Amino acid sequence: MKEEKLNDGKTLSYFTIEVDESCNETARNTTLLKEKHKHLNNFEVLAASSNATPIRSNNGLFYMCCFCTDQYTNPADLKTHTLMKHDTSEARRKFMRNQTSCNYVLKLDITQLKCKICDKSIDTLEGLLDHVQNEHKKFLYTDIKNSIFPLKFGGEKLQCAICHLDFKKYKMLIEHMHSHYRNYECEVCGFGCVNRRTLFTHKLSHKTGSFECSVCNKIFVTQQKVRQHFYAMHKHQSLVVKCAICDERFKSSVIKERHMVAKHGMTPEIYKCLACEKTFTTPNALSSHTRRIHLLDKRYPCKECEMTFFSGVELSYHMAKHTGKKEFQCEICSKWFSRKCGLYLHMHIHANDKRFTCTHCGRAFVHRNSWRAHVRSTHGEMAYKATFVQ
Known part of the structure; x- marks a missing residue:
């Protein structure tokens, strides 16, 4: 010294x-x-x-x-x-x-x-x-x-x-590392991070008030949210996700991942279900599958019967059975349907879209159910099992 x-x-x-x-x-x-x-x-x-x-x-x-x-x-x-x-x-x-x-x-x-x-x-x-x-x-x-x-x-x-936790992406690993290096902590919620810049950005989420967008005058409760809104809606026109290689922008991370695979040769991410052999290309699809199939997460009950459903859309389709209400009409033959998907399948008849072909006799059908019924009634149970069960 x-x-x-x-x-x-x-x-x-x-x-x-x-x-x-x-x-x-x-x-x-x-x-x-x-x-x-x-x-x-x-x-x-x-x-x-x-x-x-x-x-x-x-x-x-x-x-x-x-x-x-x-x-x-x-x-x-x-x-x-x-x-x-x-x-x-x-x-x-x-x-x-x-x-x-x-x-x-x-x-x-x-x-x-x-x-x-x-x-x-x-x-x-x-x-x-x-x-x-x-x-x-x-x-x-x-x-x-x-x-x-x-x-x-x-x-x-x-x-x-x-x-020794595993991560799918490098970005997720780097975000996780902050949890091990809590050099700076938020006095409000205890959030820890490695440097002052990260802490400063985090603290913006705690500064509540009335913050106005300078372009559309929409009001937000935090500076962070008004900044996110400005960049997403006004600066980038809702294209909030950017490819770091070619700078092209996309509306969601899922679309960006498809772009990375198609344009830059990235190996697509595969998300495997831990309970069965099914695989998915997005974490949301895996989560939906797990909740629907393995956790039996049916939180939408029907008020008319004892059935429950995974989503509100499924419940609304089911309610048509109780109400008998038909809101969807064919513009060609004026036939009414209670579900939009029913009208969609019906339109294949007018288009003569016979996409299901019997491998035993070559006859084609518009609808899958008609095809299955034909194989069972015409070619027998053995042919039906060989076609649809195995």
Whole structure:
């Protein structure tokens, strides 16, 4: 520790630290190190002493390099690229110049983590920090909040390196990591996060009042909601979801996922039911299937009989049996129907849409039920079972 006498008679104390060679110049030229410089020192030590590599972001298909515009579908390829092309102090300093203390967070790939100095394998980030300090006498600042997310890749799923939970998407994993690094907490609800920027954004949800949209004058109860409304309805014309690769916008995440598969070659997400063998392409479809089939979630009861239904739409269709009310009329033959789907199926008759063909005799039918009845009555029970049961 060094001390200097200031003009007003006060004493200023500061440290000069002998750190890793790549940090010596910064340490000598900086007397009072700011938080950002302390993060840089720790990042420099970790990068120079281990094979841990940073990840800038993931756009849903590619992992982005922190130091250049290269991108890779496999994080292992990004790791190899980083260690081969950007394992220099200048590259790390250039990366840190783009960071701010209020939103700093380093996403560090610690897959197959090893110490470069002694080639020792280490399982955790905390183990690496202890190792380089105690075994190799590297200096790390411990008076700053830890803003490093350790990430491990290797299995088919993305797994948290701390609690080992599995995640379908990289974005969901990063959001989860905030729960392990509660550096800043909301005094209202106890929400914890890693940096000040995330906490500031969260706190907007607690500021209630009367907030008016500057375009349409619609009133919202929070600043956050009026901002979301403005961007969704006025700036982006309801196209609230953006493709991070080509910047095309979509109305929902489901439509964006289809775009990613069709245009960018992304492997479609498959959501498997844990209770049966069925699979689905969206989590909502899986949830609906689980509640309808396995949990028997029928919360819409009929007031006229004992039947219950999964949705209000199903209940409204059923009520037509009790009321006898027919609201849907065929414009061709004037026949009335109680359900819209009944009218839709009826229209196949006028279109002569015989989409169901008997494989035994070649006769075609407009409706499935007519086809099934034909096979059973004309070709027998064995033919019926061979066609519809097996």
